[in-house]
Amino acid sequence: MIKRSTDGYRNRIELLQGTLDMLVLQTLQWGEQHGYAISQALRTRSGDVLQVETGSLYPALHRMERHKWIAAEWRMTEQNQRARFYRITSEGRRQLARDRSSWDAMVAAIGSILEA
Amino acid sequence: MMLGWLRFNRRKADLDAELETHLRMAIADRVARGESEPAARAAAARGLGNIAISKDVTRETWGWLFLERFGQDLRYALRQMRRSPGFATTVIGTLALGIGAAAAMFTVVDHVLLQPVSYRDPSRLVLIQESDGKSPQGSPAPWLDVEQWIRQSRSFQQIAFSSGLGGRNYLEGKTTFLEISGQSVSPDFFDTLGVQPRLGRSFIPETPGYAASRNAGLIVLSDAVWKEAFASDKNILGRVVHINNNPYTVAGVMPPGFRYPANAANLSPQVWVGMQLGDRDKGRDWNSDHYMVIARLRPGVRLATAAAEMATIQKRVAAQYTDPDQRSQASVATVKPYADTLVDADIRKALLALLAAAGVLWLIASVNVTNLLLARSTARQREIAMRGALGASRWRVVQQMMVEGLVLSGCAAVLGAGFAFASVRLLNRELTRHLPLPAPATPDAWILVALLGLTVVSALMSTAWPALIAVRAPIEPALKQGGLQTGAGRRHHRMRGALVSVEIAMSLTLLVACGLLLRTIWSLRHVPLGYRTDHILVANLDIPTFRFAGRNMTQALYEPLIERAQHLPGVQSAGLMSVVPLGGTFTIHLQMQMNGYAILSFMKAVSPDVHRVFGFKMAAGRYFDAEDTATSQPVVVVNEAFARLYSPDKHDPAAIIGQKLLNMRPKTPTRIVGILDDARQRSVAEESMPEVEVSIPQITPDSNFYNALEGIAMDLAVRTERPTSGMIPELRDILRQASPELAHANVITMDQIVEDSYGSQRLAAHLLEIFGFSALLLCVAGLYGLLAYVVTQRTREMGLRIALGAGRGNLLWLVMRQAGVMLLIGVAVGSGLAFASSRLLRGFLYGVQAHDGWTLALASVLLFLSGMLAAYLPARRASRVDPMEALRAE
Structure with missing residues (x-):
């Protein structure tokens, strides 16, 4: 999903398909956010390892909105800027739970292979 | 749909605003961290990446993007058309011509030759006739023979027979006398045809014989007679009507469009009366009545099987004739599909030949358009490369080219449909003069749709294919070298040259056919008739x-x-x-x-x-x-x-x-x-x-x-001694005095009768003139288009040659030679095609051989000269290239 590898982004970790959705949903768990804040949150929480491109983020947001996992509305930020705020829906929470459990299962599986 | 589109547009604005906000926040962040405003702006923009792509990809998730792109492509295609109206006109006109001609001819042939009758399962209906085994024409058979056929044959489900009422028949209607044509028919006649009356019933089933028939004196009316003579009176059943003062009781009324014999469209409205066999049916001589016999094959029985059975039976039947002359006239029984007997063999041949001609014209048109589109797409390689460099995806470019093809062929389809309607109407007028069947007045919807579909698909393919090649080609060289030839380009040229040659070959075939028919008409006009026809x-x-x-x-x-x-x-x-x-x-x-x-x-x-x-x-x-x-x-x-x-x-x-x-x-x-x-x-x-x-x-x-x-x-x-047209009213007056019915007689000049007698030849000649001329025009245009393109592509090469000392004459010769080669190949192949195809025409040529060398030579020379003329213009342009300018331009 995070793609168009151009030479400037060598150090970036490619996210697995669908992982971005899960991370965005997880980020929205802590409260409503606009797109820029989501990208910043992902970057800081990953210790600057994950840099989500706008070319991936916004398509993902709009796709999830279509799936009704998240809802969006225009509001003012604290700096008095107009921004589009995304909020997780109950359907989104269920999706996140599903993503989480399959992610955990996969991590466990991969971990047991690597440690065997 | 509309609502969705509006929502799409609102969301597009939303997305723009959202990304704008993102950018502003990123800049503000960086400024807050101490970066300078311009540096922050640049860094934030870099971080945002290619905004256009982000927007595209995001919008794609909404599912409406294709429509937006389509709209863009459509606008772009229309702009392209406005920019080169000559190209667009040529493509649209060419395709429309091909579609129109082909749709019209396919419709006529389908209607006249493939499904001319409206009976149930008409392919199983056959006409059984007697003949001497030599002449192609069969003749009706006397009852005694028909009786044997009914008794002995196993191939047929039913055998019905009928004979015309003979003479002039006038039916006394409510107010007027209506001239009708009638058949006296056997009891199972309507069952055999598989059509039942819309009103009342058909004849009472019984075995035909000399005993008094229960059907004698019963009549079934056609819809036309019912409407014209009895104003569609629902209470007509059981009423007594008079034909030539003989009374008949109405048993039924047939559905509209029912006609038997089917090839009687030009005759009066029809009726059918119950048959009574009599003394005249007890012998087999010139005085006995003779019957048209129509039979329905049993399901699964093949025509050849039935014919073989009838041949055996007829040997026994013929042996019963006493008069040797009459026996020879009835020595063979022929079984022919009924539909085949409705149209004269030469009209049938004319139609098939014209169908082939129309098909060839369509092919030429398609090839020509393919060639033009190929040339254009190839010429636009640079443009395509530029778009690729600016980030357009391959699919996006191909899609855009296809939309252009779609627009062009779409316009052509609309115009072609118009042509088809016009030409069917035109054909209809000509055909009704020569055909005993009702001719179609509008093109067949399915044929039109199929042809339009094929055209659109071929146009799409010929635009998409070069685009596919172009986008696969590396971007850089195309941008750097502009018009220089690549390997793929040369391969294109060879293919396009071959396509032009194919066009020339097919055009020659049409021109030769046209020439042969014109010579036929000329010969016919110069036959001494043996009487005067003027005035x-x-x-x-x-x-x-x-x-x-x-x-x-x-x-x-x-x-x-x-x-x-x-x-x-x-x-x-x-x-x-x-x-x-x-x-x-x-x-x-x-x-x-x-x-x-x-x-x-x-x-x-x-x-x-x-x-x-x-x-x-x-x-x-x-x-x-x-x-x-x-x-x-x-x-x-x-x-x-x-x-x-x-x-x-x-x-x-x-x-x-x-x-x-x-x-x-x-x-x-x-x-x-x-x-x-x-x-x-x-x-x-x-x-x-x-x-x-x-x-x-x-x-x-x-x-x-x-x-x-x-x-x-x-x-x-x-x-x-006066002009004939002025005479007509006075002539009608004296006819009316002689008898009121005669006032409506058909009046025609003798010259027109002679002209009409050329019939199928004239029809074919007229149409082939149109087809041949169109083909010539198309292939000249195709040749010109190719050479003009090649010359443009090779401007630099030409300039270089001149700079290195090549004479202008050499350059002229260089291009002309290329044209000459294509023309010669085309003419050579075309001669072969013409030689093979003119056999089809043999049946209706007169005063000229099917393999007439002069016609072939003349057509070839005409084609060659027109081709060279078309080549001369681009060749001259090539020879006038200014070396300095050509070299500097690169």
């Missing part, structure tokens, strides 16, 4: 016999009519003839014995003055004159063909004069008094057949053949 007006009279029942029509109708016609102002002479030469409205065949000859001849009733109208010439003896009256010695005149065949002295045809022929009056032998020069009777292309003429003043109601000679049809011919 003659002919009225075709259907004789309303019922008005003259019990009277001598010679005195009551014909003599007063001639008298009045001769006294019209401006009339030099007027005469009557059963049918004028080439008229084709009515034929009497005479079959009889004379001096041991079995005579087979045409027979006509004429008035003595008719030779002054037409200027017939005598080979020997005299024509009729005023001395030949009802009381004088009955005489006849024969033509040379008759004299040659049946003269008692093989070496002296004139010896036939004075011989006895016919018995015009009981016990008074008729003598031959003159021999007419041969003249074209039924068709300009046909040699004269034996003919006997009888003088109308000598015919009385007790004469043999009285009904046939005077009671069915007569042509009134007048020679005028």
Whole structure:
């Protein structure tokens, strides 16, 4: 999903398909956010390892909105800027739970292979 | 849809604003961290990446992007068309021409040859006829034979038979007399055809025989008769109607469009009456009634099987004939699909040839357009490369090219459909003159849709393919070198050259066919007819016999009519003839014995003055004159063909004069008094057949053949010194005086009759002129287009050559040579094609061989010269390239 590898982004970790959705949903768990804040949150929480491109983020947001996992509305930020705020829906929470459990299962599986 | 689109647009604005906000926040963040404003702006923009792509990808998730792109592409395509209107016009016009011609011809052929009748499962209906095994024409069979067929055959589900009512039949309607044509039909007739009346019932099932039939006196009306004569009266069933004063009880009314015989579209509305076999059906001679036999094959029985069975049966049947002549006439029974018997063999051939021609024209048009589109897409390689460099995805570019193809072919499809409607209407008018079937008035929807579909697909392919190649080509060289040739380009050229050659070959085929037909028409026009055709007006009279029942029509109708016609102002002479030469409205065949000859001849009733109208010439003896009256010695005149065949002295045809022929009056032998020069009777292309003429003043109601000679049809011919058109109202007046029904007679000039007699040849020639000329135009345009493109592509090379010392003549020659090679290949292949295909035409050529060298040579030269002319323009351009400019331009 995070793609168009151009030479400037060598150090970036490619996210697995669908992982971005899960991370965005997880980020929205802590409260409503606009797109820029989501990208910043992902970057800081990953210790600057994950840099989500706008070319991936916004398509993902709009796709999830279509799936009704998240809802969006225009509001003012604290700096008095107009921004589009995304909020997780109950359907989104269920999706996140599903993503989480399959992610955990996969991590466990991969971990047991690597440690065997 | 509309709502969705509006929402899409609102969301697009939203997305723009959202990304804008993102950018502003990123800049603000960086500034807050201490970066300078411009540096922060640049870094944030870099971080945001390619905004256009982000937007595209995001919008794609909404599912509406394709529509937006389509709109963009559409606008772009329309802009392209406006920028090069010549190209667009050529492509659209070419395709439309191809579609129009092909749709029209396919419709006509489908309608006329493939599904001409509206009976149930018509492919299983066959016509059984007797013949001598030599002539292609079969003839109806007497009841005794039909009875054997019904008893002995196993191949048929039903065998029905019918015979025309004969003569003129007038049905007494509510207010008027309506002329009708009728068939007396066997009981299972409608079951065999598989069509039931819409109202009432068909005939009562019974075994045909001599016993009194329960169907005798019953009548089934066609929808047309029901409407015209009885104003669609629902209470018509069971009522008694009169035909020529004979009463019939109405049993049913057939559905609209039902017709039998099916090839009687030009005849009066039809009725069918129940059949009663009688004494005339107890023998097998010229006096017995003869029946058209139509049978339905059992399911699964093949035509060949049925034909084989009938051949065996007919051997036994023929053995029962006592008269050897008649036995030979009935020695073979032919079984033909009914639909095949409806259209004359030469019309059928003409239609098929025209169909092939239209198909070829369509192919040429498609090839031409493919070539043009290929050239254009290839020329736009640089543009495509540029778009690729700017980030357009391959698919996006291909899609855009395809939309252009779609727009072009879409316009062509609309225009082509218009052409198709116009040309079907045009064909319809021509065809109804030559065809006994109702011709289609609109193109068949399925054929039109199929052709349009094919056209659109081919246009899409020819635009998409070069685009696919172009996007796969590396971007850099195309951008750097501009118009320089790549390997793929050269391969394109070879292919496009081949396509042009194919076009030339197909065009030559059409031109040769067209040439052959033009020569045929020319030959036909120069055949000496044997009579004059100028300044003659002919009225075709259907004789309303019922008005003259019990009277001598010679005195009551014909003599007063001639008298009045001769006294019209401006009339030099007027005469009557059963049918004028080439008229084709009515034929009497005479079959009889004379001096041991079995005579087979045409027979006509004429008035003595008719030779002054037409200027017939005598080979020997005299024509009729005023001395030949009802009381004088009955005489006849024969033509040379008759004299040659049946003269008692093989070496002296004139010896036939004075011989006895016919018995015009009981016990008074008729003598031959003159021999007419041969003249074209039924068709300009046909040699004269034996003919006997009888003088109308000598015919009385007790004469043999009285009904046939005077009671069915007569042509009134007048020679005028005034323009013929001015005569028509006065002619109608005297016809109305003779009998009210005659006022509506068809009036036509003799010149027109001759023109109409060219029939299928003329139709084919006209259409092939159009097809051939269009093909020539298309292939010249194709050649020009290719060379013009090649020259543009090679401008730099040309400049280089000149700079290195090549003469301008050399360059001219370089391009012309390329054209010459394509033309020569095309002409060579085309000659082969023309040679093979002109065999198809052989059947209706006259005065020219199918493999006529001169026509081929002339067509080739014409094509070659037009091709070279088309090549000259780009070649001249090539030779005038300014070397400095060409080299600097790169």
